[in-house]
Amino acid sequence: MQLQHPRSVSFRLLISILYSLSATIFVSCGDDDDGTTMDLDPVEEFVRLTVVDPSEESLSIQNLGTTEVDITNFQLCLGPGQYNVLSNYTAITGDLNLAVNETVVIDLTSGSEGVTALPDDSGGLGLFSIGGEFNSSDPEIIRDYVQWGSADQNRVDQAVAAERWDNATSFINGFAPYTFSGGSDDVGVSFWNTVDAEDVRLKSGFIINVATPNGDRLVKYFSTLPTGTADLTDGEVFQESFFDPEDIFNGELYTSRVDGSGAFAKMGVNGNGELVEDGVLTLPSNDNSFLIKVVDETTGLLHDRGKPAEISVFNPATMQIDGTIDMSAGMVPSTHRYQTFVISGDEVYAAVRPAQGGTFNTFIFHIANFRTGQFVGQTEFPTGPTTFLTPFGQNWMDDAGNIWVPNGGAIFETNFVSSIHRVPSGSSQFDDYSFVPALAANPLNQLFPQTGQVYFLSNNRAVALVITEVPDGVIDLLQSVGGNPANLSQEQIDQAINLFFIEETGRWVELDLEAQTAAVITGLPLQGGFAQTFVAEINGLIYLSITSTTEDAFYTYDINTKQAQKAFDVEGGSIIGLYDLSQNN
C-alpha cells in the first residue's frame, strides 16, 4: 500500500528548512503535541527497516524503492526523549546514501545519545524522515515502524495511522534478530520473522550447576538470578565432571566436552534455555585437558597435557589451534603441566604443577607473550610442598595488576599452611609478600591453618574460605599430648586431618591483603573447610556458596556495607558453580 502525499514540493521545501532549524535547536521527538505536518518525498516511503536486532544493538535499513535515497538526516525514535539522527551513527556495512535495494547496517552503540540500545524485552522503533519538520507524533513523517515484545509501544498509534504498522496490539513475539520478509508495500507484524529458539544464543542470564550423588553434573539456565529456591531437579544431567566450565566469553561457556571425549567445547544457551555445543576443539594429543582461557574474540589459550612444554593458541571463533608457544626454556623440577593461566596484557603467566600426583616445593610461573608466541621468562617463590587454589575465571589478578597466588599447602605432605603470595603490579617477579589468612582469622589454629578458596577483589581485598574452627576431637587429641602438636603421633595427626575434613570448620572471611587481616563475614553459616565452593561478582555483590549439612545456598555479601544475606537456596545437588553469561571472565 502506498501512502498519499498531496502537498506541494515548495511547501515541503519550506517545511524542511524550518524543520532542520528546529531539529538543530531542539529536536521535538519528546513533544507529542507538536502540530504541523508536511508532505514528504514519495521515494522515502520505500526506505524500510529490514533487520532489528536488540541482542546485537544493530539494525538494517534498506531502500526497496526504485530511486536512490539519502537517509543521512533520518531519525530513529524509541519514544519520548529517545531519538537520534542517523548521521550520528557508524555504519557497520554500507552507507546512508542508499542506492536501489542497498542496505545499510547501523551500530546503535555508536550513537552518543538517544537510541544507543534496543530494549531486549519489548520496544517500538520508528524511522522518521526529516524531509520536513520532524514531529514524531506526526504520522506523515514516519517512514517505517516495528514493535516487539508487547503491544502499544511508543508511537505505534502514529504508525498505524500512517499505515506503517498494522495494529497497535500486534507485535513481534520471538527471538531477535527480527527480519523483514515483505516487499516495499508490506507493513505489519505478519511480514516480520523471528529466530527459532534453537538457533538463538542467549547472551545474558545465569547457569547454575550442581553435583548429583553419582558425581554427575546437573545444569540449568536461569534468565534472572533466582530468588527463594533455584530448583535444578528438572535440569540437564551430564556425565561426571564433563560440565565444569573453565571460562565464559561472549555468552559461551568453555569446558571439557560433555561426552568425555577429551576435547574442549564451547557451549551456548539457546532460546529454550538448553545448553548447546557450538564448537569443538579436538586436541592433537589424547590427554584430557582442562585448562582453557579466552583472551579476546580471536585469541584463546589452552594447555594440552600431552604436550607439557607447550601452550597452544587457538581462535575461539573457529575453535582451531593456530599457534603453539614453545615453553621448553622454562625451568621445571620434574615432569609438569600447567594448572592455570593469568593474562596480563599480552603476556600469560602459566602456573606450573607436577604432571601427576604429588607436589613441587616451589611455585613457578612461566611467562610467555601470546601475541608473538615467545617464551619471555619465569618467576618462582619457595612455598614448600604446594597445591594451589584455582577458582573459576581470571581471578588471580586484581584491577591494579597485582597477581595473587593462593598456595593451598599440601595436607598429606609436610605443609599444613595455606598462604598467599604476590607478583606486584609492574613487575614480572614475585616479591617477598606472604600472608596466612587462616592464622589471621584464628591465631589459635596453629595445627591446620588451611584455606579452601580465595577470590581476589579490587583495592587489596579478597574473600576466602578458611578453617576458623578447631573441632572438639582435635582439641581432645592436643590435650592428650600436653597441648603440643609436635607430640602428636602420625595416627593422631591423621585423625585430626580427618576431623578437620568431615566437620564443619570453615567460614567465609574478608581479607585485607595489605594489612594482612581477616574478618569473619557475619551472617553466614559454617561449612566444611574443604567444601566445594564458588564465588561470583554479580551486580556489585559477591555471591558466596554455602554447602553444609543443612543447606546448599548462595549468599550475597556487600563489601561496602559488610552485610551478608541469603540470596537463594539451591535444590538438586551440591553447588559447583554460578556463571553469569553476560560477563567475560
Add this chain to the structure above:
Amino acid sequence: MNFNTAALIAVLSFNCLLAGAADITGGVFDSTTKKPLPGATLIIVGTNLGAVTDENGRYAIQDIDPGVYVLEISSLGFKRITREIRLEKKTSRIRIDFSLEESVAELDAIIVRGESEASVIEQEPIRVSAIDTKELRIQSIGAADVLKTTTGVVVRRSGGLGSTADVQLNGLSGQAVRIFYDGMPLEFLGGGFDLTNLPVSVIERVEVYKGVVPINIGTDALAGAINIVPKSLYTDLVEASYQFGSFNTHMASIIANKKISDRFAVSLNAFHNFSDNDFQMEGIPNKTVVDSIPDRFGNGFQLVFEDVPIDNARRFNNRHRSTFGELGIHLRDMNWADELSLYTTYSTRFDEDQHGFRIDAVAVGDANRSSNGFTHRLKYTKALFNNKLRFKYHGVFAHGEQSAEDASLFEYNWFGEVINELDELAGEISGSATRITVDRLSQAHRINTTYEFSNNHAIKFSNFYSRLEIEGEDELGLRVDIGGELIDPNEFPSTLITNISGLEWNGKWLKNQKLNTILFGKYYYYDANATDVQSTVRTDNLQLRTVNEETLGYGAGIKYSFTDDLFIRASFESAYRLPTDLELFGNFLGVFPNYEIRPEQSDNFNVGINWKKRCKNNFFIKTSINGFLINTEDLIWAQPFGQEGSRFENNRDTQTLGLEWSTEIRPDQYSRLVINITDQERTYQGFEASSQSQGATFIGTAFPNTPFFFYNLQLALGAKSLRQIYPNIQLYASLFHTQEFSITDIPANGDPLPQNLIPTQDEVNVGLGYTTDNEKLSSSVQVNNVLNSFDLFDNFRIPKPNRNIQLKITYKLL
C-alpha cells in the same frame, strides 16, 4: 508378552494336570557298609523321569503313569543296577530301597539325569539358582554366558572373549558380588582365569546365591555370591572340545580323568583360549585430520583435528590369550579321609586393552595386561560317627604376578593408524604412563563342619580365613620423596587378613519334613596392614598402619513344602562387605587413604514360591516367583577429597526392590523353554550427615547405571516329530532383552539426556547342535547377535560384537 507367556504356561499346565500318576520313594545304600548313598542317580529308562538321592540317600520319583518300567540306579564307584517296576492303576505310592555294590568303572554314572544336583540346590530354603551346564556343553559359550541365563543377573563386559566383566546381581555390583571357583574366592586363585575365559566344557554348574549366602559359601558378599563348580570326576573319562569362529577365536579344552584304583584317581582339566576380538563397531568417533591452517606465528602449519563418526571402526588392540591347566590327585575311602584331592594349577593370560571405561575418538593401541600364577589346592572330607559328623577342608596357596602396561609413544585412530607421535611415554588409558607389576601371595582356608543330631536337625560351623600380601613395582610411576630419596610407593608391601566364621542350624519339621528352617550367624573380622606413605613422607621414617574391625551378621531362612512339587520360602540376612585395600589405603594416584572407613552393610529379604510338575507324557514345567528387598547402608563410594583427588567414604544408603519370575517348560525330553524375567528398582535412600544436603532431592530416585527390567529366553528345540526324522539334532536359541536405562543420575523432575541412555536392547543368538548316537561326538554351530544389531552395548555404551559365528566340536575318547 508377559500375558502370552503366562497363558502358554497355564494351558500347558492344565494339560499336565489332567494326567494321573504314582510316586516311587525310597533310599539307596552301600551294600557293604549299609550307609546311605547321597548323590545316587535313579532314572526310568525311556523317559526323562528320575531323581538324585539327597544327603540321607533318599529319593522320590513322582507322577509316573501306570505301566511297566525299567528303573536304573547308579552311583559313582558303584555298579549300576536295573530293576523292573510294575505300577498298577490303583497304585499311588510305593517304597523301594536299593543296595549298590562297589564297582571298578562306571562311566555313565556321572551323567546326571532327572533331578540334578542343580535342581537339588535350588530347593534350599535360601534363594539360589543353579544352572546345570550339561545341556549347554555343546554350545559355544563360556561361564559368563551361562551366568546371565538366570534371573536377576546382568553381566556387562568391555568387549569380546576375556574382556573385563562386571556382574550385577539384584541391582548391586562390584565388590558387593563375590565370585567363587569351587567354593574359593577367585581373587585367591592366581588371576589367570575368571568368568570371562572359562569355557563351559570345564564347568559342572554355576550356582547363584541371591541376597542371602549360606555360611559354607559366603565370605563378605552383600548382593550374593556366584560359585562356579568345576567338573569333578571319579571315573575314566577323556573329553576334548575345540571351538573356533569369528574374530579368529579359538578355544580348546580337555577334561581327563583316570581311575587308577577304587581309591586313587588322577585328573587333568585344561583349556587354551585365543581371540583377536577384532570386531567392527558403528558410530565410533574417530580423530581425523581434516585441515591444516597457517600458524599465526609463522611457524608453518597447524593440523586441525575433528572427531568424525565412522561405521567401520575395528578393534585392533583387543587380543586375548589364556591358558589354564590343573592336575588333580584324588584319594577316597581311606581310613583317614573319605575324599582327598590335591590340585596344582597354572594359569596365564594376556589381554590387550582397546579402550578405557568409555570409547573416545582415539583408540588405545598399545596398552595391555597380563597375569600368571601357580595355585595349589587341597580338598579333604571325612565323615565320622556313622556319618553324623562331616568335616570338609578346602585350602589354597597361590602365587601370582599381575602386570599392566599403559605407556606409549603413539596415538592411534580407529583404523589402527598412528596419528600422533609423542615426545615422551604417556598413558593411553590412565593419566600418566605406567608399567606396573604386582606380586600377589595369597592363601585361603575354609573349614566346614556339619553335625547331624538327628535326621531332622543339624548344626554347621564354617570358618574362612584368608591372607593376601601385595607388593609391586611401577617403573614409570610416581615417586615420593622420603628423606631425599625418591621411592616407588608400590614397593611397600601391604597385607589384608580376613576371617569370617559362621554357625548355622538346620531344622526339618512336621510330617514328611514339610518345614525346613535355617538360622545362622556370621562373625566378620579383617586386619589390614600397609605403609602409611603420607606419614612416611612427613616423618622420613617408615610408618606402618594397621586397621582392623570386627562385626556380626546373622540370617534365617524358612521353607514350607505344601507338596513335593510346591513350596514357599523366605529368608533374611544382615550381611557385611569389608573394605578393600584400595578403599583403605588409596593408590598413590589421586585416591587418598581412609583409615576410618566402615564395612558396607545390607539387610536382604527374600520371599518366593516354587512349583513344578512332571506328567505322564514327559511334559515338565517348573516355575518360581521371587521377590527381594535389599537395604544397603554405608555404601562405600569415592568422593572428591582435598583440593584434588578422591577418597572412599561411607556416605549413602540405597534400597533395591525386585521381582523375578523364572519358568522352565519341557514339552518332551528333547525340548526346553526357559524364561527368566527380572523387574527391579534400586533407589537412593539416604546420605550421611556430611553430604546430607547434597543428595536430599535424589532420595527415592533411581541409582544410575542399573538396568531395571530385563528378561531372557532360552529355547532348545528337538521336538518329538523333529527327533524322529533327525534324531541327533538340536536347535537352540536365546534372546536377551534389556530395557532402556540411564548411566547418570536422573533428577526428581527431569529426564535423562539421550546421550546418557543405554537404549533398549535385544540380543538374539541361535545354534544348531548334532550328537552321535553313542554321544561320543557332538558338534554345534552358533550364530551370536544374529540380527547383527549395532545397538547392543556393554558397560558405558561399549558396543558388543556384531554378528559372529562359532563352531564347536566335542569328543569323548573314553
